[in-house]
Amino acid sequence: MSKVLIIAEHNGVTLNQSTARCVSCALELAPDCIDILVLGSDCSGPASEAAGLKGVTRVRTITSEANAHPLSAVLAPQIAAVAPGYDYVLGPSTTFGKDLMPRVAALLGTGQVSDIMSVDGPRRFRRPVYAGNVIVSLEVPEGRQVVATVRTASFPAGAPGDSPVAVEETATDATIPTHTRFRELRTAGGDRPDLQTARIVVSGGRGVGGAEGFEKLYSLAGQLGAAVGASRAAVDAGYVPNELQVGQTGKIIAPELYFAFGISGAIQHLTGIKDAGTIVAVNKDPEAPIFEVADIGLSGDLFEVVSQLEEKLG
Amino acid sequence: MALHHMREVGLKTIMVCLKRVVDYNVRVRPKTDGSGVQTEGLKMSINPFDEIALEEALRIRERGEASEVVVVSIGPEDCQQQLRTGLAMGADSAVLVRSDEALDPPSAARVLLNMIERLEPGLVLMGKQAIDDDCNQTGQMLATLWGRPQATFASKLELSGEVATVTREVDAGLEVIEVDLPAVVTTDLRLNEPRYVKLPDIMKAKKKPIDTVAIEDLGIDTTPAFQVLAHTAPEPRARGRMVRNVDELLAELRERGLVN
Structure with a gap:
């Protein structure tokens, strides 16, 4: 019975495509269950998109004003509180996941597999090193929780499921630090297509x-x-x-x-x-x-x- | 220098982590038996992102916002070369944690936490990733074990009292966050352009101290989290064809159904 938890990336309104790519990676682990965790101040939009992804078992949300912006120091203790019971905790290898997941791994007392590019078995992965000049195959020992980031370009964005799965609000007793505060986000993109999803x-x-x-x-x-x-x-x-x-x-x-x-x-x-x-x-x-x-x-x-x-x- | 005055207005110590890596311009290949990568005889350098971290620390000290910059490295005796370069750039002192085995990020973070306990820095700076293992984990793990904030992928860093305001390079653009000090800040490319080392600085650096600690003496668990099975070369992308002009290019793209 293996269980996967995927940390959703979103902008408060829509789900980032990187989350669907994490689901594609998770499906290759042939797990019994894939849950998506959405943390936000209003999770409804991203959660309903996540609930429609093929292969997802359940969507869990943690709704809090503290989660209005993706501050890793704030999100990580909440994720670590939910993570026990899951064999895998996955996030995308975007700046969101790269910042967040090592903090989760450290709280859980484990290591992190960065940039999974292929799944060779339930505990065997490949990842690029030296700017992709060398590919490393590695194995996570039995009994150790796998925290990883998924190299999103290596996995398809997946298809919508037949019918949306349930969305459940989850409570945690995690202590939220106040030492890290969001000030602003400056986006330059305007209405141009997003570099990571453009055709x-x-x-x-x-x-x-x-x-x-x-x-x-x-x-x-x-x-x-x-x-x-x-x-x-x-x-x-x-x-x-x-x-x-x-x-x-x-x-x-x-x-x-x-x-x-x-x-x-x-x-x-x-x-x-x-x-x-x-x-x-x-x-x-x-x-x-x-x-x-x-x-x-x-x-x-x-x-x-x-x-x-x-x-x-x- | 009026040290007591500086303590009032700024940080005492900035700790900068330097990793010795194969130089940016060298192309690395796996060993034929897959047991690792061929690094013998290759040019080694300070991880470029760590060099940016050191430059930033030096600028902070030169503005009078910190008293000293200490560079720390973990690795074999040869890491002295990179620490000497760091001292020549302007760091005040150096610590080498001698380890003949390469450490994974969780172990490196545990060792660096031990260095934090010794040096009690008000700020820790390091690169966002090392260009050898490309893990992008150590700074975040160190901040977590320390129970302190992190500000990764920094392209601008301002200190004011007990707070750092950091502009971060994120996929969506630039994010500005505020963190209470002490904190770990990891550096991105555009934070600064590191200075060149001049010959007199290299001579002066020879007199600066490098404190060496054997990793065994720290009593830290350095068991790797995962087992590395093999190193292989990536599958090459097949070489395509050359076209002579834009008409041929468009014909090819239309044949593939990529443009109208």
């Missing part, structure tokens, strides 16, 4: 040359309904904000179509896109390493290619 991503590297060059990529992305991403080199150079960064130290994504404009193809970047459906690389250097992994390569001036694409797709 198409248009990405730029140092070859784009500056913020003005990125304006041309934004324009093409707008035409394609695509999100915009960037290499670490472009972020380091200050062309775009860090939330656009794709790679080892940024976001790991799996769009159907990925355009890499002026990106040389450092391994740190490639690790963030290796699960993309089709990778298109445009670079003026025909020897750029990006061409070794691209499905379609075009050697040439990226701005010329971008403007022709806009014209011919228009």
Whole structure:
């Protein structure tokens, strides 16, 4: 009888797709039960979405004003209070889960498997290290609770279930610390598609040359309904904000179509896109390493290619 | 320096954790028997995120908001090289916890908690992840064991009295939180640009103390939480085809049903 608890990621209104990807990972463990835990000040929206995911047994909510924003120091003791009795406690390998889950693991006195990319058995997992240059297979000893983050790009978002499961409010007697306080969240995205869920991503590297060059990529992305991403080199150079960064130290994504404009193809970047459906690389250097992994390569001036694409797709 | 004055206006000690890792620019491969990765003879460096953490600590001290910066590392004797680099950058003193075995994050956090008990820092800074195991756990686990706040993925850090205001790089954008000190702050890329070490600083650093502690003497459980079975190379992505122009590119994308 094995039981999985998944910590839902949400923005107070809707459930993040990362949660459904965690469910897909959990299903590979062939458990007897998958519960989703939603913590928030109003859990109703995310909880009803979670209740509709295929494979979910039950949705539990902890509703409290203290949970209005996802502060790990506040959420972790509540999760640790609910976690006993579960064999697995999973969260997504997004900034939400990366911040939160080690705190949960430490409270539960166990370790954490970071970035599960595949499940080889009920206690055997694979995860990338060294920016994806090496894959580690590991085993969690019997009797030890598994706390893990799920590399969301490695698992599908799953399908809706036949009928929604029950949602139950849960009470805990966890002590909530007051030493950590939310001040504000500044989002830059506006109405652009989200980088982590977009079907198409248009990405730029140092070859784009500056913020003005990125304006041309934004324009093409707008035409394609695509999100915009960037290499670490472009972020380091200050062309775009860090939330656009794709790679080892940024976001790991799996769009159907990925355009890499002026990106040389450092391994740190490639690790963030290796699960993309089709990778298109445009670079003026025909020897750029990006061409070794691209499905379609075009050697040439990226701005010329971008403007022709806009014209011919228009 | 007017130490007693600094104690009134700022922190006494900032502890910075430095991990020795294979240099950022070196491509690592698994050993042929899968028992680990080939690191022999490779260039080793301070984990780049930890270097950013040290730079931030030095800037805080230089603003007069802290009195001293202590760098701490866990690893083999060779970690002295990275600690010397940290001292040359400007850290005041260093502690090496000697361990020939690599520790997993829960064990590293337990050892670092022991260092906190010795050094009593008002702030602990370290990188958000090490670029070798890519775990992204140690700072959070340390904060938890210490019973203190954490502020991960920091791109801006301001201290005011007993409170740190930290801007965090999160998937949705920038989140600002306030934490009571002492706390653990883990650093993201854009927090600062670490300084270059100059030759006179390297000479001066040779006189600074490195305190060495054997991990066995700490009496800390360092049993790994999991058993590593194998290290393998990732499956390569097949090389695709080159097209000559945008028309060929679009034809290929349309054939795959990816664009209209």
